[in-house]
Each structure stands twice: as C-alpha cells, then as structure tokens.
Amino acid sequence: MKPLADAAPPLVACGLRKRYGGREVVAGVGIELRAGECFGLLGPNGAGKTTTLRLILGLTEPHAGSVSLCGLPVPARAREARARVGVVPQFDNLDPDFTVEQNLVVFGRYFGLPARDIRARTPALLAFAGLEGRAATPIGELSGGMKRRLTLARALVNDPELLILDEPTTGLDPQARHLIWERLKLLLAQGKTVLLTTHFMDEAERLCHRLAIMDRGRIIAEGSPRAVIAQRIEPQVVEVFGEWNGAGADGWAQAQAARYARRFEVSGETAFCYVTDPRPLLEHLDAQPGLRYLHRPANLEDVFLKLTGRELRD
Amino acid sequence: MATAHLRPPDLSLRALAVWRRNFDVWRKLAIPSLLGNLADPLIYMLGLGYGLGQLLPEVDGTSYLAFLATGTVCFSVMNSASFETLYSGFSRMHVQKTWEAIVNAPVSLDDVVLGELLWAAAKSLLSGMAILAVAWALGLTGSAMALWIIPVAALTGLAFAALGLAVTAVAPSFDFFLYYFTLFITPMALVSGVFFPAQQLPPMLQQLAGVLPLHHAVALARPLFFGQVPQAPLLHVAVLAAYATAGFLLALVLTRRRLMK
Numbered sequence: 001m002k003p004l005a006d007a008a009p010p011l012v013a014c015g016l017r018k019r020y021g022g023r024e025v026v027a028g029v030g031i032e033l034r035a036g037e038c039f040g041l042l043g044p045n046g047a048g049k050t051t052t053l054r055l056i057l058g059l060t061e062p063h064a065g066s067v068s069l070c071g072l073p074v075p076a077r078a079r080e081a082r083a084r085v086g087v088v089p090q091f092d093n094l095d096p097d098f099t100v101e102q103n104l105v106v107f108g109r110y111f112g113l114p115a116r117d118i119r120a121r122t123p124a125l126l127a128f129a130g131l132e133g134r135a136a137t138p139i140g141e142l143s144g145g146m147k148r149r150l151t152l153a154r155a156l157v158n159d160p161e162l163l164i165l166d167e168p169t170t171g172l173d174p175q176a177r178h179l180i181w182e183r184l185k186l187l188l189a190q191g192k193t194v195l196l197t198t199h200f201m202d203e204a205e206r207l208c209h210r211l212a213i214m215d216r217g218r219i220i221a222e223g224s225p226r227a228v229i230a231q232r233i234e235p236q237v238v239e240v241f242g243e244w245n246g247a248g249a250d251g252w253a254q255a256q257a258a259r260y261a262r263r264f265e266v267s268g269e270t271a272f273c274y275v276t277d278p279r280p281l282l283e284h285l286d287a288q289p290g291l292r293y294l295h296r297p298a299n300l301e302d303v304f305l306k307l308t309g310r311e312l313r314d
Numbered sequence: 315m316a317t318a319h320l321r322p323p324d325l326s327l328r329a330l331a332v333w334r335r336n337f338d339v340w341r342k343l344a345i346p347s348l349l350g351n352l353a354d355p356l357i358y359m360l361g362l363g364y365g366l367g368q369l370l371p372e373v374d375g376t377s378y379l380a381f382l383a384t385g386t387v388c389f390s391v392m393n394s395a396s397f398e399t400l401y402s403g404f405s406r407m408h409v410q411k412t413w414e415a416i417v418n419a420p421v422s423l424d425d426v427v428l429g430e431l432l433w434a435a436a437k438s439l440l441s442g443m444a445i446l447a448v449a450w451a452l453g454l455t456g457s458a459m460a461l462w463i464i465p466v467a468a469l470t471g472l473a474f475a476a477l478g479l480a481v482t483a484v485a486p487s488f489d490f491f492l493y494y495f496t497l498f499i500t501p502m503a504l505v506s507g508v509f510f511p512a513q514q515l516p517p518m519l520q521q522l523a524g525v526l527p528l529h530h531a532v533a534l535a536r537p538l539f540f541g542q543v544p545q546a547p548l549l550h551v552a553v554l555a556a557y558a559t560a561g562f563l564l565a566l567v568l569t570r571r572r573l574m575k
Binding site for chain 1: 318324326328331332334335338339342410411412414415416417418419420421422574575
C-alpha cells in the first residue's frame with residue numbers, strides 16, 4: 001500500500017507571509033504544484049522568490065500561512081519532507097574540501113544514504129551532469145558551468161520527487177544554460193516535479209508548464225506562459241528606433257505613437273509599441289525614412305516589464 | 315519576532331553525518347594537523363618546563379615540568395576547541411556556506427551545530443591526549459588515575475567548543491575572534507593555574523578565576539595527573555557541564571537567528 005502522502009500535490013503553499021523588520025518580503029503568496037509539472041516563479045531581484053523557497057523548505061518560519069511539502073506539514077515535519085526533495089541553491093555551495101565524487105557521497109550521507117550506494121550511482125549521476133571522468137577532480141578545478149551541473153547532480157542523490165532550483169542558470173554561458181534546460185526536461189520526462197525561480201523569460205517560456213510572476217512579495221500574474229501573454233498584453237510588439245525629424249525614436253513616439261498603438265513605452269533609444277493590428281503602424285513607419293523597426297509577437301518579457309516596470313531593482 | 319528562535323533543540327543522529335564530514339576533511343591533512351596541534355603546546359611546555367624549571371626547584375610539591383604538563387593538557391584542549399569552532403567553523407558557516415548546503419538535506423540547523431560541537435570536542439580531546447601521551451612517555455606521570463583526565467578533557471572540549479560556536483554565530487568576520495582570544499582565552503589561561511599556581515595571584519583574581527571554565531578543568535586534571543582525587547570534583551564537573559550546556563543552547567539560538575532569517 002502506498003502512503004497517503006503520495007496522493008497529495010507535491011507542494012501546497014497558502015497565504016505565506018514573511019516580514020523582516022517592518023518590511024513584508026513575502027506578502028501573501030499561494031502556490032499549488034501538480035505532480036510532474038514544471039512551475040516557474042518569476043520576478044525581479046528582491047521580489048521575494050528566494051524567501052518563498054526558504055519558507056517552502058522550512059528553512060525559515062513564516063509569520064502567517066501554511067506549507068505542505070510532499071504531503072507533509074512544514075516546518076513541523078520539514079526534515080522528512082526535505083528527504084524527498086532536491087535543492088539547487090542560487091549560489092554554489094559545493095564542498096571545496098572534497099572531490100566531485102566525495103561531494104556526492106558526503107551529501108548522500110546527510111540523507112542517511114550509505115556511501116557504497118552513492119559510489120555505485122556516481123557514474124550515472126556524473127554522466128547525467130556531463131561530468132564523466134571527473135569523479136576525482138577537486139571542486140576548485142571545475143568551471144562555473146560544471147559546478148552548476150554538479151550541484152544539479154548533488155540534488156539528485158536522494159532520487160527526489162520534487163526538484164527546487166533557485167535561478168539555476170544565472171551566470172552561465174548559453175551552452176551551459178541549454179545543457180541545464182535539456183537535463184531539466186529529461187527529469188520532467190522521468191516524472192519529477194520541478195519548481196524553479198528565474199528572471200530569464202526565455203527560460204520560463206521554454207521550460208515551464210505554468211508560472212507565476214512575483215513582485216514586491218506578491219504574485220501578480222499566474223498561468224501557462226501562453227495564457228499569461230494572451231491575457232496580460234497586446235499580441236504584437238513593434239520596436240521603433242532610429243532618426244525622426246532631427247530627433248530620435250523618442251520624439252517620434254511622443255508625437256505619433258499614440259495614433260497607431262494602443263500603448264507605447266520609451267526606453268532609452270527605443271520606443272516599444274504594443275498593438276493588436278500592426279498594419280497601420282507598419283505602413284506609417286515604412287513612410288518614415290530615418291526610422292527602423294522590429295516587428296515581433298509579444299513575449300513573456302513584455303508582460304514581465306509591463307507588470308513590474310522598467311526601473312532598475314537592486 | 316526575536317522569540318521565534320527560542321524553542322527546544324531539534325536534534326537527530328544526522329548530526330553524526332556533519333561530524334563525519336569534518337572528520338573526512340581532517341583525515342586528508344591528519345599528519346600536519348596533528349603535528350600543528352602537538353608541536354606548539356609541546357614546544358612551550360618543554361621550553362618553559364626545562365628552562366624555567368631550572369630556576370624553580372619545586373612547584374606545588376612537584377617538578378615545574380610536571381606541573382606545567384597538566385596545565386598544558388587543558389590549555390591545549392581549550393585552544394584546539396576554540397580554534398576549530400571559531401576559525402574553521404566560521405569558514406564553513408560563512409565563507410564556504412557548507413552549513414547552508416547541509417540544511418537543504420533532512421538535517422536541521424541544530425543538527426549541524428551539534429555535529430560541529432562534537433567534532434571540535436573530539437579534535438580537541440585528541441590534541442589534549444597527545445600532550446598527555448608525551449607527558450607519560452617522559453615519565454612525568456605513571457598513575458592510572460591520570461586516565462581520568464580523558465573524560466575531563468572531553469568535557470573541557472565540549473565546554474569550549476560550545477562557547478566558541480556561540481561566538482562564531484555572532485561574528486561579522488574573522489577579525490572578531492581576536493577579541494575573544496585577547497579578552498577571554500589568554501587572560502583566562504593566566505589566572506587558571508596553567509603556567510603557575512593560581513595562589514600566587516591577588517585574591518580578587520583568584521575569585522574571578524573561580525567562575526571560569528579553564529580553572530575547573532585544571533583543578534580536576536592536575537591532581538588526577540599525580541594520582542590524587544581532586545577536591546570537590548562534582549563542583550568542577552558541574553561547572554564545566556554547565557558551560558557546555560548553556561554554551562550549546564546559546565549557540566543554537568544565535569545560529570538560528572543568524573541563518574534561519
């Protein structure tokens with residue numbers, strides 16, 4: 001007989017709140033994951049993504065709200081719940097005193113797994129992470145991408161049901177990012193559930209079945225990437241740049257854009273026009289010799305910038 | 315919510331996996347580490363013992379070298395436990411983020427602190443025993459009673475490891491530890507009868523020493539070394555146990571406050 005917990009969703013978080021001093025960093029977040037899906041938590045820096053993950057793992061206590069992780073209440077039974085979860089933290093914290101294989105063995109011991117079991121599985125884990133033949137390499141000799149992949153392999157030592165990744169591809173080059181994406185898809189195909197945070201919109205569009213956009217501690221949009229785009233923004237975007245009557249695209253936008261676009265924004269040298277029917281705008285632009293433009297379908301980044309604004313977050 | 319971190323310890327046997335992690339790292343460098351642990355106190359003990367010992371025919375009814383040897387066992391345990399929990403512990407907690415990695419597994423932060431406590435105590439016990447073995451080899455003691463110094467050193471190691479972990483939990487940087495050594499460890503060594511009998515000191519300093527853990531460690535170890543039963547042994551054990559327990563509980567609360575924000 002299977003334990004009851006297996007029937008429960010991998011994660012249910014309700015009304016989570018967390019304050020630091022007077023500031024509410026997580027201000028009423030609710031997330032429910034379905035088994036086997038990839039769920040993305042998107043948001044600018046300081047939106048509360050990492051704190052939300054820490055609350056989910058029972059690494060800090062919420063001021064309000066509840067978490068059920070793998071069917072177990074957190075933080076009350078966080079230890080048991082974490083035994084069934086793999087975590088890839090935002091910053092690499094591999095053990096620099098050990099080799100690649102020793103990192104896996106030592107981490108497995110924290111789960112109560114015998115060293116010989118981990119050693120037996122090491123070749124498969126390293127092959128998965130693209131680190132074949134590196135078992136005896138000291139951590140200091142790995143590149144940033146290799147460290148990230150080893151951290152992913154380390155998160156799999158306990159064969160988790162749910163994988164939680166905090167910005168898994170931040171700081172990686174395109175090759176390394178694509179490899180991580182491919183591996184995550186493989187894990188999803190194996191039936192694992194994935195929860196990740198990111199501020200790369202292409203990553204979220206590519207990987208996530210569903211996502212939530214977070215800002216200032218709250219979830220401000222939620223759904224499949226397509227549904228979020230369809231519901232939250234005009235379907236077409238025309239980016240306008242170049243020269244116009246001795247001014248830049250900015251001058252053109254202030255004078256003309258409102259006639260052709262339902263909504264427009266100027267950022268630096270570029271005017272972003274959001275439209276449902278782009279034809280009148282494109283005809284107009286074709287008649288302006290100094291202006292150039294890029295016409296494309298709206299994407300998640302447009303939604304993200306619309307909802308969270310264009311000002312810098314540090 | 316300052317009170318959120320005041321709750322009973324959440325401990326399990328997974329603390330041993332943390333202990334084992336530190337042991338595995340130590341094993342790689344065991345020989346230089348042991349030499350380092352042994353050489354420094356040994357050089358002082360033999361240098362002062364023979365050099366100064368020539369000027370002092372007898373201290374408390376024994377040779378100065380033998381007197382100093384018992385103090386050095388305790389001193390070495392204290393230093394070893396303190397260095398491990400302060401410098402190495404801070405490096406694992408703050409620089410390498412090893413503790414943060416561990417708590418993503420089914421290991422509580424309290425387990426991590428317990429594992430660190432037991433590890434530092436074990437390592438310091440080893441360095442104390444190394445000094446004791448040398449003293450034995452030099453024929454400074456032959457009493458079977460001296461074997462009781464082993465549990466005394468273990469308890470002393472636990473007390474200083476616990477205090478060290480509490481200090482580490484509030485340390486902003488490595489520089490902070492200089493205060494602890496300069497203002498606490500070094501003066502304590504001077505008033506606790508490690509290098510000379512505490513009776514040489516003004517009464518006020520003797521009273522001060524009475525509340526410090528090292529004084530109680532020395533008060534147990536020295537008579538045992540010479541085959542005598544210490545005076546008021548339960549009092550000394552109780553003080554060391556109280557430092558170990560209170561220090562550990564304080565370290566738990568302070569570490570939670572730092573890392574479970």
